[in-house]
Amino acid sequence: MTQKIIIEPVTRVEGHGKVTIQLNDQGEVTQSRLHIVEFRGFERFVQGRPYWEAPVLVQRLCGICPVSHHLAAAKAMDVIVGAGGDQGLTPTAEKVRRLMHYGQIFQSHTLHFFHLASPDLLFGYDAPPAQRNVVGVALANRGLALQAVLMRKYGQEIIAATAGKKIHGTGAIPGGVNKSLTLAERDQLLNGPHPLNAGQMIAWAQGALAFFKDYYKKNKAFIDGFSRFPSNHLSLVRRDGALDLYHGVLRAVDAEGRRILDDVDYQDYIAHIREEVRSWSYMKFPYLLHLGPDNGWYRVGPLARLNTADFIPTPLAQAEFETFKQATGGKPNDMCMHTHWARLIETLHAAEAIHDLLLDADITGSDLVVKGARQAEGVGVIEAPRGTLIHHFRVGANDLIEMANLIVSTTHNNEPMNRAVNQVAKTYMTGQKIITEPMMNAVEVAIRAYDPCLSCATHAYGRMPLEIALVDAAGCVLDRKRK
Amino acid sequence: MATFVKFTLDGKIYLSEDGAPLVEAARACGVFIPTLCNYTGIPPKGACRICTVLINGLPATACTTKVVEGLNVQTSTPELESFRQAIVEILFAEGNHLCPSCEKSGSCELQALAYRYRVTVPHFPYLFPRRDVEAWHPKLLKDHNRCIQCKRCIRGIRNPAGKALFAFGKRGDRVVINIDPVTSQNISDALAQQAMDICPVGAILRKGKGFDVPIGRRTYDRTPIGAELRS
Secondary structure, X not given: XXXXXXXXXXXXXXXXXXXXXXXXXXXXXXXXXXXXXXXXXXXXXXXXXXXHHHHHHHHHHOOOOHHHHHHHHHHHHHHHOOOOOOOXXXXXXXXXXXXXXXXXXXXXXXXXXXXXXXXXXXXXXXXXXXXXXXXXXXHHOHHHHHHHHHHHHHHHHHHHHHHOOOOOOOXXXXXXXXXXXXXXXXXXXXXXXXXXXXXXXXXXXXXXXXXXXXXXXXXXXXXXXOOOOOOEEEEEEOOOOEXXXXXXXXXXXXXXOOEEEEEEOXXXXXHOEEEEOOOOOOOOEEEEOOOHXXXXXXXXXXXXXXXHOOEOOOHHHHHHHHHHHHOOOOOOOOOOOHHHHHHHHHHHHHHHHHHHHHOOHHHHOOOOEOOOOOOOEEEEEXXXXXXXXXXXXXXXXXXXXXXXXXEOHHHHOHHHHHHHHHHHHHHHHOOOOOOOHHHHHHHHHHHHOOOOOHHHHHOOOOOOOOEEEEEEOOOXXXXXXXX | OOOEEEEEEOOEEEEEEOOOEHHHHHHHOOEOOOOOOOOOOOOOOOOOOOOEEEEOOEEEEOOOOEOOOOOEEEOOOHHHHHHHHXXXXXXXXXXXXXXXXXXXXXXXXXXXXXXXXXXOOOOOOOOOOOOOEEOOOOOEEEEOOOOOOOOHHHHHOEOOOOOEOEEEEOOHHHOEEEEOOOOOOOOOHHHHHHHHHHXXXXXXXXXXXXXXXXXXXXXXXXXXXOOOOEO
């Protein structure tokens, strides 16, 4: 008798999803799917609004990384007002935006690793849920938990200084920014009282990396083997191949490291990337057009970025990058749990980049906005904490938005997350009649490595919105667990 | 030479110029009376009714009342405050006011009053009217979703020839304030900015110049509406 296991709801960006796992007569997993069951509709209701509203409106997609949506839309609108391209903005505008973005990367990566992922690492994915959460981390390692809170606070303070407030600010406007840093703000962020200063953040980011590498040494088999599968990888890179989270060209490599998308201008993304619609999910499945949906799917995010970039342009992160690359002999890394390692290297890079930007005189400049010849269509792409984020708008002659297409990071990772769920399900649920909490969390651990926004909901202490049911082919529930 | 008269505000006696608008006289005395349709320098209309006070015990709009000798005014009672809150709630429920993406957020008088009266969820059902954004003008954009029909723009914005740039269109509950295509031709950037500034909400926007005032420097970021005065 075939059986279907349903995990519902799991949540995505401010929404819900579910996982279904199909078992055959022998109890073997035959198919697993991560369904996204909520419709958001931002692409539709931004239509008819004035183009300068887009950066402020679309960031409401998310309360976790609104800066990414804010900046991606602003970059698209830079093109609309004739200030797009590599040299479009004034140095001050470009650097203030970069500072905002690296502050976002720093706080989001910190949030993910310490608040969401570290409980699994510290206590094990099969530890009791009452312990396996951020409160458990605080009780077991007070210093680590306090450090996590303060690192995140520092990133949020950078966002507030550049965007006006910590969540849903208005700093980036078409063609530039509406404020730069005052000298007082710059000095506070650079040399503020211990520990909230740039130097301490670099030291703590190094400490976080040391923590992970120590864990890796002791748990190599799990970190290397959990939910591992080959894939393509896509991200922005700087024109010289450097890791660049704010601006660059689109590059993709296959599982062997061969270029399958060779540094193309993201204004032409539509010529290279398509989205497939599947009837069972509201989240589309992007793929590289020339490879088709079966072979053209790819990963985005920290792991993909370190697979596509040639180097990291800050010294401490570059040294860690070299160690990271040695783990796979220079080939693309397809180990799912190594995403945490890559994320922490990026956290260190963000801290270094913040430090460098705060030392740059342009960050307090007054030349904020530039405009050129008005364009009808613009694309903005940025590397959000969770991966490549594409915003594409067409604006009418009357300044109202006519078309919007947003491909968010979690969407790019749709196929990889489905494969990860499938692989973990095969490993942990084949032949099972009873669903245990560790089985459910194993599925979550795989999804969580991609850092979709559902991570925060599934780790909400005391309210774990995850339900899993084991039903037979006739719809009879054999077992159901909810947490 | 100005003649001064004695009048009473909330039990205290003050001096004011004879015939001064009550809203202005109260402000000069340090007493806040909320307004929306009223704007210094243009004739009062008494349209929004939020400035309703008790004059000699009877309700009347403060913007259309002039100070005379012996005027006895009560600016704030629990009933008046509840009435004002209801007006703000009705205006929110009647239009489509999406503060999170509105350029006027932080400088919007309706939003500021909603904070003052602690409006969280209106007690009235949202009407969600289907309204357009009028975007044909090269320098101005009229978002009918946000218009509260206070007529400040009709009364206060005129071209160099003295003609109004804005006018009512349609009738009854479908009434809208439109940009006049004839009188608004070739207006200056300064006049377009004046039109945006006179609007108490975000219904009139200048084109191509959005969100240029950073959070922290907007009108009500540091001082909530009326906070500098006693209510």
